Amino acid sequence: MKQLNSYTGIIKIMGLLVLLPFVAYIFAISKTVSMYRNLKAQEQLLYSTQNISDNSPEKIVALNDNEDVKSGAVIKILSTHMADNSTMTDSYTPTLSYKSNGFAIYTGELILSGPFIDLTKLMSKLENEERGYKIASVKYKTVNDVRSRNVKLMMTIIIQQVNKI
Missing domain, CATH: 3.30.70.60 (Ribosomal protein S6/Translation elongation factor EF1B)
Known part of the structure; x- marks a missing residue:
């Protein structure tokens, strides 16, 4: 029984070190990361449309x-x-x-x-x-x-x- 109690503390510490960051990422950080990726994709699209060359068919x-x-x-x-x-x-x-x-x-x-x-x-x-x-x-x-x-x-x-x- 004493050995089981000593392993429970280690399991709790491992849970805090591994499981807590994983849960925090799923609930909080993943939305922020996806919003950041969407922002970068929109900026890249805006940058590519602003840099149309002068001899492009649209301008002709x-x-x-x-x-x-x-x-x-x-x-x-x-x-x-x-x-x-x-x-x-x-x-x-x-x-x-x-x-x-x-x-x-x-x-x-x-x-x-x-x-x-x-x-x-x-x-x-x-x-x-x-x-x-x-x-x-x-x-x-x-x-x-x-x-x-x-x-x-x-x-x-x-x-x-x-x-x-």
Whole structure:
């Protein structure tokens, strides 16, 4: 019995030396460490976004002078690619979305109809033109055509372009 009592003291001391710091880390320090890691990750992300080089595509797009979205030249560009497939242009609506500090953002809503593969190829060609506009959104939907009693696929593309005024 005396030997058991002498080992209990050693077990208590080991518990205080090993178990107490472990429990303290779990309940108090682990949250602080995870918050510190998140802070460092956010700082690194902020630092990397501030150091965009001067010849990056984002800055080239912002300083582009052509006005394809505003003038409707996007339709002319698409017509060269549309001869290959059976897609049709249903409508195109350019609007001025934002204007400030010598820059204007023009948004064009382009509605096309046709087979899925042809629409997707057309969107890919439009995206790879490198004329200073970017595709912001694409939406596919099916519409019942009352006249021909068919279902047709329509694709709505939102294109945005930043122009210097």
